[in-house]
Amino acid sequence: MQIRYEKVPRHQNTSFYCYTNTGPRFLYSMHHHPECEIVIVLSGSGKCYISGRVIDYRPGDAMMFGPDLPHTFESSVSENIASRAYVIQFRKTIAGGYLWQLPELEKCSRLIEKSARGLYFADILSVSGDLWDETAQHNSSAGRLTALLGLLETLSNAASVSILPREPVLAMSKNPGRLMQVLNYVHNNSGDEVSVEAAAAMAGMSVSGFCKFFKRQLGRPFNDYLIETRIESACEMLMKTSEPVINVCFASGFNNLSNFNRQFIKRRGMPPNRYRTAGKRK
CATH class of the missing domain: 1.10.10.60 (Homeodomain-like)
Known part of the structure; x- marks a missing residue:
C-alpha cells in the first residue's frame, strides 16, 4: 500500500483552495501533501486514518492535518447515505510564513503547529459553518482570506479539540527518521x-x-x-x-x-x- 503524494490544484488570485467533496462514499488511498488541510464533515460517518492512528468521525466533526501528514478516509459501509465534506487546503508558507508571526494570529499559529500531529474536533459544524460559507463564497478575495483566519481562530478556541498522540506522526521528508x-x-x-x-x-x-x-x-x-x-x-x-x-x-x-x-x-x-x-x- 503506497503513501501517495497528492498535488493540490493551484488557482490564480487565491492563496488557498476550498471546495465541497461529495460522493457515494469516501474511500481513498493514504496520501500526503505540503498543504495544511481542514475537513468538516457534513454527512456520512466512518474512519479517518491519520498516519498510524484511526479515529471515528460523524457529521459535524472536523479534522485538521498539518503539512505532509499522511491521512485518508473510509466511509462506513453500513450507511445508505452520501458522504459530503467541506475541504480547505492552504500552505503553511502563505505570505512567506510571515502571516503567522503577527501577534494577532498567535492562536492560529499555535493551531497550525499542533496540526503537525493531527487534530480532531467533535461536533464543530455549528460554530464553523458560517465561516466556511464566507471562506468559499465571499465576493472579495480579502473577505475570503479574513474568513479563513476567522475559521482558524474559531478552531483554535474549540473546547472539543483533541490533539492526536505524538507517536503516530509520519512526516514526509527527504531524510526520514x-x-x-x-x-x-x-x-x-x-x-x-x-x-x-x-x-x-x-x-x-x-x-x-x-x-x-x-x-x-x-x-x-x-x-x-x-x-x-x-x-x-x-x-x-x-x-x-x-x-x-x-x-x-x-x-x-x-x-x-x-x-x-x-x-x-x-x-x-x-x-x-x-x-x-x-x-x-x-
Missing part, C-alpha cells in the same frame, strides 16, 4: 513479505528492542499494525476491483484464506464478500 522508514516499509511492501526482523534492522535495533519501541510509539504491536495495513489494502481492492476474494487475500499479503477471513471479520465486522456488496450498493 527510523519510525517513518519502518512505516513506509510496511505500507510499500504490505502485499509481499514483511518481517519484524527486517523492520528492526531498518531501525538499527534488536528485534526485542524494536518491538518495545514500536508499541511505545504507536500504542500497538508491530504485527497488529501490519495486519491492519493489509486489511486496509484489501478493502481498497474489494471496492475498486472485481478480483475474487482469494486473489485479494494473497495480493494484500495474507498467506491463507481462513486467516484473512478471520482477521477481516474481526476488524470490519463482516466477511469480505459482504463488505464488497455493501460498499458497492451505496
